[in-house]
């Protein structure tokens with residue numbers, strides 16, 4: 001297959017001993033695109049970055065940078081800017097020399113090195129630290145040194161492996177802005193590894209979710225959140241993630257419905273073909289934000305009213321998370337903005353509506369999402 005400009009991986013496979021850690025991963029990151037690898041710990045994200053950077057060699061597959069096959073090139077030959085979690089800083093060197101290291105290795109003229117470091121030190125607030133020994137810096141300062149080192153290079157692509165993991169929340173916010181500024185300035189492909197969904201959603205142009213060595217889904221944050229490709233995605237994305245319950249498709253008076261416990265949810269006619277082709281049982285995904293609370297039902301006279309019993313109420317920042325028990329013992333978690341309306345009491349019967357436009361259906365055996373017809 002032809003490779004495209006930017007950064008591309010095709011069919012990457014990596015085994016450690018007999019364990020398959022990266023299983024046939026392919027994606028393309030365009031020039032200027034900020035691409036996030038998101039997934040649970042141990043899923044293979046770091047290994048993918050190490051294969052791209054040349055720190056590991058794949059058992060199969062290829063890495064292309066601007067259409068060049070660099071699969072067997074050394075890390076230095078790949079001309080990448082890298083910021084990793086442990087920063088890779090030389091503890092006994094001063095900050096200036098740490099930043100200059102890669103440039104000196106490339107035999108850049110001293111005046112040019114000084115000019116670049118002066119600019120980047122100004123931008124990242126590192127000027128007062130340039131002559132300090134790296135080991136004497138705080139974690140946040142060391143992180144900025146690592147970022148500065150990536151910034152002074154004219155790399156063909158930038159790789160970030162959980163660079164904010166060791167920072168406190170306030171520093172993390174600032175470092176996130178610094179990384180975005182670096183990306184905006186360079187307009188190269190950037191790949192950013194994190195297991196933090198809020199970080200991924202705040203930063204990404206597109207997100208690739210990696211779990212158990214597999215690429216589960218690639219898409220914009222919106223696609224990932226609203227159109228999960230499979231049950232793994234439905235159960236993984238969002239805080240809290242979607243409610244996933246088994247349902248039964250039946251044909252009612254007004255077209256198809258899906259029954260979940262005692263809820264009868266009407267399916268838009270766009271689902272007809274899919275439902276006709278599939279067996280009666282499906283898995284149903286309902287986002288915690290897809291419910292209309294009791295206190296708003298008066299505004300939606302058309303909406304069917306369902307009932308459950310409130311089992312738990314968890315106040316969050318500006319929101320409340322209600323856990324509602326259905327007759328069959330299953331639960332729905334519902335997220336409501338804190339509107340000032342009086343919340344129900346525990347054990348009270350709670351009336352709610354469902355935004356039926358937002359129903360997701362999944363094949364019970366393949367666990368893949370079923371797609372309604374788009375017309």
Ligand SMILES: Nc1ncnc2c1ncn2[C@@H]1O[C@H](COP(=O)(O)OP(=O)(O)OP(=O)(O)O)[C@@H](O)[C@H]1O
Pocket residue numbers: 016017021039040041042043044045046047048195
């Ligand atoms: N050098 C190695 N030798 C053996 N197994 C390894 C090696 N490096 C990684 N692994 C294993 O490969 C799997 C994937 O690890 P990897 O670090 O790529 O995951 P990750 O998604 O980046 O996780 P985290 O977010 O925790 O860093 C893990 O099970 C890990 O234990």
